[in-house]
Each structure stands twice: as structure tokens, then as C-alpha cells.
Amino acid sequence: MLLEVQNLTKIFTSGLIGGYQVRAVDGVSFTINEGEIVSLVGESGSGKTTIGKLILRLLTPTSGRILFEGKDIMKFSKKELKTYYYRKVQAVFQDPFASFNPLHQVDKVFHMIFDSYFPDLGREEREEMIDKALEEVGLNPSEVRGKYPHQLSGGQLQRILIARALLLKPRLLIADEAVSMLDASTRIDVLNLLGEFRDKYGTSVLFITHDLALGYYISDSTIIMYRGTIVEMGETEKVFHNPLHPYTKMLLESVPDLNVKWEFKGIEPEKEEGKVWKIKGCRYAPRCPKAKDVCFKIRPTLIEVEKNHWVACHLYQSSREG
């Protein structure tokens, strides 16, 4: 097993006077195997990015652990941390334009890696490695090298960032909404690229997205998040073709269908933000059409309903007990 997230919790304090605590990630556990592509799916604010940042050690957990190759990442020595950041984990984020300095040629992003980790690498070797990395992500080095960010498209920039992330063949790539800003055809090309890298180098991918269709397309396993908690997870085929949690069902029903036109159905009023995080039971209970008393009182735990398919829902738990 490559990565093991154990009972991870991250609490932020929000608001000034009378502020409230946001349990952005609340008791989350999952694993990523070598060469596995796992989608982390959920609507805005469900805690996906926070999980990515915790794995990247950009945030410190409030409680729980993240084990990488069996070692607690918060206990890494300085040397282990340096290795973690270049050979083990890399990340690509949503907005490719934000990752480039508009005043620098795009190649600079590669030299930053060389300067930090291989300061002694000769010029020729560097050039060769950059060209090879660019070719691997389907770019023609002579078309992109020496250019400034405004001279390239979002798709080309995102490919360059993927090339940089994959330059050192990391074990895990965290792709946080990495294709969301690309147009539909470029998006599929970039997704295919991630799949090809996994097949070629065994790179695992944590694919963070709010788009169910993209998650289905690329991933072996899917984790559905709601307000900091996992409501359902398992093999992608099982989660999508036999969804169990009312939230997963609702999400799947909301995927727009090409044959159906938009129709006004009323807008659900926003819950008072501070109150949502205080809910003792299932966080989805206030929105769930099937909620019972117990759903508001006790947090359901994940149970394995069929092989490699877990759900956290009292509906299922009580019917099993009954």
C-alpha cells in the first residue's frame, strides 16, 4: 500500500467575533495502492482540497495520521521530507496560469526543480531531460520552449506543469481540479495522459474533482465526500452503477443529460454555515429525503456492503440490523 489516511481530521476556526469551527475533514480514512487512480469527489466545500494539502504537508492535521510507504509523514526527518517532495509526491492544481510567473519563460519551472534538487546537473543534461519530459506529455519542445505564459494556451501550460510534476517520476500525483479549466477535448487528452503515466511508470493518482463524469472516466476507485466526511467509497464501477448513499444517488441524478432541458425547480436555501459543522449525526441528514431520527443523532460509520464498496448511512445499517 502506498498511502494510508487514518482517521484524519482538520479543524479550522472561521469568523472573528463569535467565530465557529469548521471541521473541514472529519475522521476520514482511505488508502491508495501502488498504481491506483482514486477520485475524491464532492461538491464545493466538502474538504477535498484540504485532504490534498494535508497529504502534501501544506497543512498540519488536527488529529489522525497519513502514512506514506508505512511512515507517518508528520514524522519525516528533513532528509525524508526532501525526498518526499521530489521523488514521492507531486501536485498539479486547477489554474495553470497562476503557477507561472508572467515575466519568466515557461522553462523556468523545470530549472527551479533542478536548482533545488540537482544543482550540479550540467546544462546539456538539463536540456535533454526537459525536452524528453515535454515530449512525454505530447508537446513539441521547439513550440513551447522559450515562450512566455501568455503565448501559450491553458492546455499547453497545464501539460507543462504535468511534465514538471512527472519529471522525477513521483510515486503519487495529486491532481486537484487539474483539468477543470481546460476545454472538453483538451481535458480528455490530459486525463488520458494521467492514465498513460500510471500504466508506464506505476504512478498513483489522487484525482480531486467535483465532476462525476471525469472521476468515472479515469479512476479505479471513487471516494464521495460530503462536508468533511466520506459517505461512500469503493470500486468506481460499483459506486457509479450501484450507488447506495442518498447523496451519491442525488449527485448521479444531477449529472446533466443531453436530452433534458433546464427547468426551474426552486433553490434550496443555504444552511447557516456554522450550524452545519455542529451536526452530531450524518452531515447530509438535513438535506436527505430519507433521514430518520437516528440520522441527526449518531454519525454513521462506513460499512462494507459488498466487496470493495463501503457506505456510511443509517438506512443501510438499520436495514441490515433489522
Ligand SMILES: Nc1ncnc2c1ncn2[C@@H]1O[C@H](COP(=O)(O)OP(=O)(O)OP(=O)(O)O)[C@@H](O)[C@H]1O
Ligand atoms: N484556511 C482555512 N481557514 C478556514 N476555513 C477553511 C480554510 N481552508 C478551507 N476552509 C473551509 O474548509 C471547508 C473545506 O474546504 P476545501 O477547500 O477543502 O473544500 P473543497 O471540497 O476542496 O472545495 P472546492 O471544490 O470549492 O475547492 C470549507 O468550508 C472551507 O471554507
